[in-house]
Amino acid sequence: MRSVVSHPKLLSQISEIMYESIIKPKILDRLNENSGRNVLCGVPYSALTFATALSIKHEFPMLIARKEQKQYGTGKLIEGLLEEPMNCIVIEDVITSGASITEVVAKLVNEKFVSVKDAVVFFNRQQIHSDSPDCDILLSNGVRVHSVLNITQFVEILHEKRCIGSDVVDSIKQYIEGNQIKLGQTVSKPNIKELSYGQRAELLKSLPSAKENFAIDLFELMESKQSNLSVACDVEDQDELLELAEQVGPEVVMLKTHIDILRPSKTLTMQQFADKLTQIAEKHKFFIFEDRKFADIGSVTKQQYVGGPFDIAKWAHVTNCHLVSGTSSVVKGIQEGAQQVGKRRGLLLIAKMSTSDTLTNEDTEKVAVEVAQKHFDFVSGFICQGRLEMPKGNENDWFKYVYCTPGVQLDQKGDNLGQQYNTPQHIVGVKKSDLIIVGRGIYKQQNRAEAACLYRKQGWSAYLERLE
Ligand SMILES: O=C(O)c1cc(=O)[nH]c(=O)n1[C@@H]1O[C@H](COP(=O)(O)O)[C@@H](O)[C@H]1O
Numbered sequence: 001m002r003s004v005v006s007h008p009k010l011l012s013q014i015s016e017i018m019y020e021s022i023i024k025p026k027i028l029d030r031l032n033e034n035s036g037r038n039v040l041c042g043v044p045y046s047a048l049t050f051a052t053a054l055s056i057k058h059e060f061p062m063l064i065a066r067k068e069q070k071q072y073g074t075g076k077l078i079e080g081l082l083e084e085p086m087n088c089i090v091i092e093d094v095i096t097s098g099a100s101i102t103e104v105v106a107k108l109v110n111e112k113f114v115s116v117k118d119a120v121v122f123f124n125r126q127q128i129h130s131d132s133p134d135c136d137i138l139l140s141n142g143v144r145v146h147s148v149l150n151i152t153q154f155v156e157i158l159h160e161k162r163c164i165g166s167d168v169v170d171s172i173k174q175y176i177e178g179n180q181i182k183l184g185q186t187v188s189k190p191n192i193k194e195l196s197y198g199q200r201a202e203l204l205k206s207l208p209s210a211k212e213n214f215a216i217d218l219f220e221l222m223e224s225k226q227s228n229l230s231v232a233c234d235v236e237d238q239d240e241l242l243e244l245a246e247q248v249g250p251e252v253v254m255l256k257t258h259i260d261i262l263r264p265s266k267t268l269t270m271q272q273f274a275d276k277l278t279q280i281a282e283k284h285k286f287f288i289f290e291d292r293k294f295a296d297i298g299s300v301t302k303q304q305y306v307g308g309p310f311d312i313a314k315w316a317h318v319t320n321c322h323l324v325s326g327t328s329s330v331v332k333g334i335q336e337g338a339q340q341v342g343k344r345r346g347l348l349l350i351a352k353m354s355t356s357d358t359l360t361n362e363d364t365e366k367v368a369v370e371v372a373q374k375h376f377d378f379v380s381g382f383i384c385q386g387r388l389e390m391p392k393g394n395e396n397d398w399f400k401y402v403y404c405t406p407g408v409q410l411d412q413k414g415d416n417l418g419q420q421y422n423t424p425q426h427i428v429g430v431k432k433s434d435l436i437i438v439g440r441g442i443y444k445q446q447n448r449a450e451a452a453c454l455y456r457k458q459g460w461s462a463y464l465e466r467l468e
Contacts, residue, residue, distance in 0.1 A: 001093040001123065005049050014148075015053035018091070018120050022146045023054070027089060027118045036085035036115070039063055041078075043092040043104050050122070051091040063088060063114070065104045077107045082114065090119035095147065096127050097181075098139050105143055119143050124150040129180040151176060194467055197434070198223035200399045207400075214318060214346030215380040215402050218287065221253045222435070225285060228428065228463055229456040230254035232291070232406065232439030238265040238273050244443055245277060249284030251452040254318065254404075256289045256437060259310045274315035290316035293350065295324050298333035305337040313337045318346035320383055323364070327371050335378045346380035351388060354407025355418040365389075372401060386431025406437035410458070415440075424455060428462035435459075 004011050031038050041063040042051030048064070055062045063080035088108055092101055101119050108114045119139075124147035130137040135144035155172050158164045195203070201219035204210040222228050231248045233241050233255060241262065245255055257277075265273065281288050290312045294301045301321070306313045321330045331347065338345035351368035352360045369388050372379040381402030382388060390397045409421035421441075427433045436459045438452075445451035 002046050004093075005046075011049060012053055012057075014122055015050045015057070017148055018050065018122060019054055019058060021148055022120050023058075023089065026146055027120070031087045031089075031117070034087055036087050036113075037061065039080070039086045039088050041065055041088050041090050041104065041108060043090060043100050047091050047093045050093065054091065060089075061086075063108065065107045078111055078114075082111050085113045086115070088114050088116045090116060090143070092119060092121040094123045094125060095121045095137065095145060096125050098128055098137065098145070101143065101145065102139055102141055105139075105141055109141075116143055119145045121145060121147045122149065123147065123154070126151050126176050127180060129182050195399050196223065196467060197228075197463075203399060209377050210400065212344060212377065213380055213400075214344055215400065217344065218253065218318075218346065218380065218402055218435075221285065221287070225253055226460055227251060227253050227456045228435045228459045229452065230256050230289060230404065230435055230437045231442050231452060232256040232258075232437050233443060234258055234261060234439050235443060236261055236263055238262050238268055242273075242276055242280065244448060245280045246284075247448045248442060248452040249280055249286055251449070251456040252284075252286045254287045254289045254435065254437075255281065256291050256439075257316070258291055259312065260292075270309060270311070274311070278315055287317040287346075288315060289318040289320075289348075292316075292319050292321075294319065294321040294330055294334065296330070297325055298329035298336075301325075301330050301333035302337045302340075305334055306340050313341045313343075313345065317344075318348060318380065320348040320350055322350050323367055323371055327367065327374070331371060331375045331379065335375070338378070347378055348381050348383050348402070348404055349379055351382040351384040353383070354385065354405075354420050356414065356420050357418055373397065376400065381434075384433065386427070386433050402435060403433040404435040404437060405431070405433040406439070408436045408438045408455070409441035410455075411441070424458040425462045428459055429466055432466065434463075 004014060028038065038060060039062060040051045040055055040060045042048040044065060044067050051062055054060060061080065063078055066077050066079065090101055090104055095101065105116045108116050124136055128137050132138035136147045137145040139145060152173060155164065155169050159166060159169045197219040201216045201223065204213060204216045210216065229252050231252050233244050235241050235244060277288060292312060294304060296304065305319065312319060319334065321334060323330065334347050349368040349372055350360065351365040365384065365388055368382055369390060372382065373391065381404060383406065384403050385405055387398055387403050405427045407420050407422060408424060408427055410423055412421050414420045424436050427436050436455065438455050442448055442451045442455060
């Protein structure tokens, strides 16, 4: 139905059929008994064109329902003259669950003079079961929905024209019967079962808005390196960090730095240090994650990210930020910085911290998800304590993000400054996080390479068990 806008003749034919077969015989007579003008409102966006065609041909005034409330001026939801009583007929191209019509009707009847009793749709997918005698579907708000064509009639026409065989017709009819919902029941999409990191990378690649998302690279590396481990290299000496990177490099997919805890070196400039770390990253195939936890206004964040003594954007593949300064400013600051250096960069949003007295909670997790959904072209995942719940209606979107969890150790429950630890099995197996971040559990060990190998194996086997 969307492509009808490109075929003016068809657009006018479809609108005319709506008028001749439904509006005129089934609605107008009844409405004309009421006082008030008859007006039309198309459900945005695709049905706006049908409503406009009908309005011009049959001289119906129109109302326009905004998809989002205007953020400036009057903040109106309905545009058009609203000064006298009117009967509004809602026009829609296709009806599935009835949610779009219901949403528009709610906005319309919120206006003092507008009443809505009927909706006209071109195509009824028959996903709603209805016993109403005088219309095809009676919505729970009392609006009668009349359709020009339903899917049963449509497949019968295709059969008549020999486009499909009777076996296809039967199976479609059977499907419709078995999948209709009664109004009032919630339409829930089937939950996507567990997916591998590789499958998630493939799915992300198929989404146009995710094509440039760093999460694809990370998932692919996790799959090929069979690792979901990141080591937090919180050592204070540059040479020691480079040595640690060599030791744990073969086991990790991300090496986490806190560049501002390193003592300035007498032998290496910042640039030389970054170059050396980058060479080790390329040799062992891992990404560098600068755990900078940006939190300022967008423009300052950008300055802190690009340039300055650390020039983070140049060498760190990923960074992270808090959302205290706003839901867009800091993310946009980092995104602009990444664009400036012209390299693919990732961003993790801090949803929940690992400390016992953290102020992050369910609300900050929810905000982080909202921001990630809004900036999905750039945000790759979260710093969190487990997989996050997605908004209602988009439950399956969980697969798009990498859930990264610090506060992981096998032997300790915490430290004396509020850090709390869980095991890789708990974080990946129970909390369904994707990547474990381990600091002291590895770099404080005598044999760091061996410790990293142990954590990698534990994290990976918890992931494999999760897939079973
Ligand atoms: O953003 C982080 O990585 C982070 C978030 C959080 O909630 N808790 C947390 O511990 N971290 C970091 O994860 C690492 C944990 O180190 P260990 O406690 O030594 O394993 C440190 O580098 C912290 O900065």
